[in-house]
Amino acid sequence: MPAFGLMPISYRAIGVAVLLAIVAGGAAALSWHIQDWRYGRQLADLAKTQAEALNQLTLAAANQQRAEQDKRLALEQRLQASDQTYSKALSDAQRDQGRLRDRLATADLRLSVLVDPSDADAGSGVSAASGAGGMVHGTVRARLEPAHAQRIIGITDAGDRGLIALQACQAYVRALAR
Structure with missing residues (x-):
């Protein structure tokens, strides 16, 4: 019997104890590693979700910007067509007034x-x-004397130009209001 009341410990028991400690430590390390992997996966999933949301917001903003550009382009085209219409009306009125003045000057009218x-x-x-x-x-x-007739034609010419300009302004405001 050993001294001091200690029982002999077999090497086998020590080996089993060491082996159990290693297994327990490995299991804890494995558990820690698995938990770390899960958090990493959750973070990766969260980053992916945020990236997709950001991408959708970017696409929505780009679509909205494209729609606004299309609206602006359509407005510009309508305004250009309106401008051409009223420019043609103005030039036609000026041409007609010029013909009328010429006819008055030649005593044709x-x-x-x-x-x-x-x-x-x-x-x-x-x-x-x-x-x-x-x-x-x-x-x-x-x-009427020709000079008076010419003055009357000049007044009607200015009135015609004023009315055409007013119509152009009204069309412009209507186009903007749409």
Whole structure:
């Protein structure tokens, strides 16, 4: 028997104890490694989800920007078409006014005004002009001097240009309001 009341420990028992300690330590290390792997996987899944969400937001923003650009382009095209329409109307009106001025200058056309018959009877010196061409019998007309006719044509030309510009402005505002 051994001294001091100790029992002899066999090498086999020590080996089993060491082996159990190694297995327990390995299991703990394995458990730690598995837990670390799970967290890593969760972080990777989270990063993937965030990347997909960011990608979707980027695509949505790009689509919205493209839609806004398409709207702006459509508006620009409508405004350009409107501008061309009113520019053509303005040039047509100016051309017509120029022709009218030319006809007045060459005496090809004379402007006249209706005169109140009661004024003609009062001695205004204006003769009644009646004849073919659809005029009512007895209608009194007075011819305008060419210079006065030119001034009247100038006034109507400015009025026409003003009306065309107003229509263009109104079309522009309507196009923007859409």
